Amino acid sequence: MALLEIRNVTRRFSNYTAVDNVSVSVKAGEFFTLLGPSGCGKTTLLRMIAGFDLPDSGQILLDGTDMVGTPPEKRPVHTVFQTYALFPHMTVADNIAFPLKMAGKTPQEIKARVGEALDSVRLPNFGSRFPHELSGGQKQRVAFARGLVNRPRLLLLDEPLGALDAKLREEMQIELINLQKELGITFVFVTHAQDEALALSHRIAVMNRGNVEQIDEPSRIYSFPRNRFVADFIGKISMMNAHVVEAAPSYLKLDVKDLGEVMAAGNAGVKVGDNGVMAIRPEQVRISHPSGEPHLKNHFLGKVHDFLYVGDVTTYIVELSNGTYIEALLPNSAPGRATFFEVGDQVGVSWRHDAGIFLND
């Protein structure tokens, strides 16, 4: 049985529907992420799980019991807030002790558990400090410790790493994964950062305009996005309008207007005559001199329109003969070389016959 089951939950505000008939189920021990752009309903959904907001219809089952109508303090669910929400008038130890006190634990047990919690977030000597004496990363760790100390059935995390700088963020991501693994507590994590979602989660639900677009493992979300929104939101992808001319279980033959035939990965849901887009990730596209041997099935000529050098890789934007653009990623593995191609250079681009995917309109 699923630990958390959200069944047909809808939440409307006066002029729009924030969450529209959403059903999601989260397994015990899972690191589950709600991912989507701002305004997609992910935070509203999280607030309904925590009990700060009520659905207009639908059920939120925890261990098989409907939580709708149960106030937040009675739910075995704790939240780590985006702003950390540490109590500024309490020491770190008192902050972490708060949920234990509310649960009526004995002073001895509280003391022991607070000590353990501080150790687990690597802040053993910080108990007597006040929140305003801590750095951002330290506050973040205290917030995790406070959320986890009373072993909730479910820990909700509302963009907890949003306020940290890039380097610290990566460190905290690794700590978060380790904490979750050690304690085995189920996490429901909300973020708009797709790289964070891919790095942390066991499964991701991609949300858009109050709907769940796709629920899957990170690698499947990235490699096999179910629709154009997911493909576009997760990572970079080039798309061109295409039409299916041949559909086999192992491959698709597509016709791209003014370009020609393109081979793409087989997809059981697609039939001949379908219209949609051919989508290809930049790292799947090879870029070469136009005279180079075309040893991949999909090979086309184009001209460098622009490029973006970011240190480890360079992204080339190539204009194909039909006027569409395709992105190709080239790792800067040759020492001392800044760019391989210049704007205006004639180049060849190619990709494997099964690297591209077809997405229906």
Place this chain on the structure above:
Amino acid sequence: MSRSNIWLWSAAVLTYAFLYIPLAIVVLYSFNDSKLNAEWVGFTLSWYKALLNNTEMLAAARNSLIIALSASFSATLLGTMAGLAIHRYKLKVLPVLVFTPVAMPEILLGVSLLLFFLQVLNLTLGMVSIIIAHTTFCIGFVAIIVRARLQGMDESIFEAARDLGASPWQTFRLVTLPLIMPAVVAGALMSFTLSIDDFVITFFTKGVGEPILPIQIYTMIKVAVTPEVNAISTLLMLLTLVMIIFAFRLEARASARTMSLDEAGK
């Protein structure tokens, strides 16, 4: 020093002189060994001694203290609740209703309260009517201060308390109240200082019985401005000053602590 700096400094000095020289003169002449407020003769504490023997003045001071303490207590209680309500329920009309008495001309408030007490409540004017009147105009001040404090705070702190297992009452007692306490105390001190030196509203609502400090002072200077008036004014000034400084420091220190938290959240 540049030209504009000189101008700025002179303007500042003049403004402060304008504000504080009259007060300084009152203080100075309260120590003057002469019955006239005309020239400096020598230092004495005799006017303060005379004050201690003035039974009517002492009674007035005691009455004013009782009124200020009662009014600031009830205004703090009601004003805090009003501040919390204004913050929680985003009803636009609520703050207007609570803050209007603060901006209302005192004379208007005095007259309307007088009519209300006499014609509606049929109350005999005295200490009780003054306490009610002072409470009325202090509530708004407390509400403004408490609400300002709440507005500067991260709303998720209160949600976090509920989330971690605290009932609404526990959340109030353990989180909300300690966090707004500096504002509550500041509001109480503010109410006290407003009440103890209020003349206009007190004048309208006092009736004929008990002597009240500001009115008593006024009655005294109607006869002659004796240094005794200077002495009691100096004491009143001192009390007010101490309370205002205390209120300001409390608020500043408390918001410095929560502000650093808010910044990190952004």
